[in-house]
Amino acid sequence: MEIHAFILGGYGVSAYVVTAADGEAMVIDAPEGSQAIIEFCEARGLVPHLLVNTHGHADHIYANRLLKERWPAIEIAVGNADAKLLTSPLRNLSPLMGAWIKSPPPDRLLEDGDRVELGSVALEVLATPGHTKGGISLFSADGPGGPNPNGAGGASAPGAAGYLNERSVTCQPTRCTQPSG
Numbered sequence: 001m002e003i004h005a006f007i008l009g010g011y012g013v014s015a016y017v018v019t020a021a022d023g024e025a026m027v028i029d030a031p032e033g034s035q036a037i038i039e040f041c042e043a044r045g046l047v048p049h050l051l052v053n054t055h056g057h058a059d060h061i062y063a064n065r066l067l068k069e070r071w072p073a074i075e076i077a078v079g080n081a082d083a084k085l086l087t088s089p090l091r092n093l094s095p096l097m098g099a100w101i102k103s104p105p106p107d108r109l110l111e112d113g114d115r116v117e118l119g120s121v122a123l124e125v126l127a128t129p130g131h132t133k134g135g136i137s138l139f140s141a142d143g144p145g146g147p148n149p150n151g152a153g154g155a156s157a158p159g160a161a162g163y164l165n166e167r168s169v170t171c172q173p174t175r176c177t178q179p180s181g
């Protein structure tokens, strides 16, 4: 498994393309500027099957629609408690960005303990509420931050820990609600 990190858009939001040894790929968050993610994937012949939003604020779901248009079969997944944020510009705070963001509705709702499959590996969904009710983190033992640093696919993740969470996938504090807990 490899984790390719991006910092995108005017707010410097992190996003990731996670790839498995067998060529499967998933995207984690879709900030403004996600055309770079599309170009990255196209250059490698990757067709992501899953887009996970770590939470539902506009800066992380900004390009959900763009990615869905590029890859119509991609499934959008989000923590269950954040599902309503995707399609509600007022709930996802996009007016704070001077935008009016309505994502396509989620295809899959995630709960603590769920697993998202990526080729021969799976990432565990960890509920990490606070910043939003439905915020999630993803954990894989396959990476330098996990107990299996060499990874199931034999490739370590460059520059990224096994945890992808609100510390690595963060909002700009002036643009998102502050964590309540």
Ligand SMILES: [Zn+2]
Residues within 6 Å of the ligand: 055, 057, 131, 171, 176, 177
């Ligand atoms: Zn946020």
